[in-house]
Amino acid sequence: MKVIVETERLLGSGGDCLGSKGEKFVRETVVGLMVAGRDTIAVALSWFFWLVAKNPGVEERILEELDRVVITQMGEFSGEKQGIVSSVEDLNKMVYLHGAISETLRLYPPVPFELKQPLEPDMLPSDHFVGKNTRIFVSIYSIGRMKEVWGEDWMEFKPERWVADRSEGLKNDDGVEFATFITGPRSCSGKKIAYTQMKSIASCLLHRYKIDVVDDHPVVPRLSMMMFMRYGLKVRVSCKTPESSTTGPLYV
Numbered sequence: 001m002k003v004i005v006e007t008e009r010l011l012g013s014g015g016d017c018l019g020s021k022g023e024k025f026v027r028e029t030v031v032g033l034m035v036a037g038r039d040t041i042a043v044a045l046s047w048f049f050w051l052v053a054k055n056p057g058v059e060e061r062i063l064e065e066l067d068r069v070v071i072t073q074m075g076e077f078s079g080e081k082q083g084i085v086s087s088v089e090d091l092n093k094m095v096y097l098h099g100a101i102s103e104t105l106r107l108y109p110p111v112p113f114e115l116k117q118p119l120e121p122d123m124l125p126s127d128h129f130v131g132k133n134t135r136i137f138v139s140i141y142s143i144g145r146m147k148e149v150w151g152e153d154w155m156e157f158k159p160e161r162w163v164a165d166r167s168e169g170l171k172n173d174d175g176v177e178f179a180t181f182i183t184g185p186r187s188c189s190g191k192k193i194a195y196t197q198m199k200s201i202a203s204c205l206l207h208r209y210k211i212d213v214v215d216d217h218p219v220v221p222r223l224s225m226m227m228f229m230r231y232g233l234k235v236r237v238s239c240k241t242p243e244s245s246t247t248g249p250l251y252v
């Protein structure tokens with residue numbers, strides 16, 4: 001609602017009623033945000049849980065990091081111990097988890113390709129001429145797998161690739177080589193929200209459940225606008241034993 005009132009103010013209608021232009025703008029913005037942020041997150045998390053299940057060492061490091069951030073307190077209603085990640089700042093401290101998500105998005109970008117078209121004839125930085133109406137196909141999937149950019153180990157799932165050695169902070173992920181959210185003025189405006197959502201969901205689920213991929217279930221991408229798993233992801237989910245969790249359920 002705050003967004004709508006603010007949008008109205010910016011559009012000059014004083015916040016009292018939506019003009020037809022304002023209404024269209026708000027409707028399209030809200031629908032756009034819902035569409036842009038739904039399947040992308042779902043697709044990214046499917047690949048994330050599959051990669052983490054295949055790399056138990058990564059899961060261990062994510063849980064170790066989580067243990068350093070979680071605050072344990074007694075649940076107000078349940079009267080039982082529960083873990084809390086209380087703020088976005090806490091989530092920001094989880095750099096290894098952030099790296100694991102970036103690494104997933106590099107190898108399996110939810111939007112695997114883009115089509116761009118100049119309104120007027122133009123010259124690319126590479127000196128290639130593009131005529132009006134020429135369609136340029138950008139393979140985000142391939143950019144994330146270029147040996148020249150990511151090195152000999154480009155095919156490996158290595159969250160530490162994103163973590164700076166000394167400060168334990170994150171390496172810059174806004175460069176052109178990380179094309180999953182595109183760069184420039186029309187890049188994804190939901191990138192930060194996307195990371196916050198994915199980190200919240202991933203930490204809650206990994207903390208509480210053991211997620212094993214069903215043996216022999218084929219995991220392959222489906223070639224479409226969105227990189228779904230062709231046959232979905234079949235997993236066995238079991239509750240972690242109370243002894244293995246020092247905090248009980250986790251709330252973010």
Ligand code: HEM
Nearest residue numbers: 033036037040041044110111180181182186188189190194
């Ligand atoms: C892993 C999650 C996500 C990925 C990989 C992703 C990727 C992208 C890509 C590649 C574009 C550029 C599309 C184009 O140029 O045609 C884009 C645009 C956009 N995304 Fe995302 N997105 C994600 C999550 C989200 C979320 C959660 C939101 C909002 C809550 C969002 C909102 C938008 C919007 C509004 C645009 C249009 C920006 C513009 O044209 O100025 N995205 N996204």
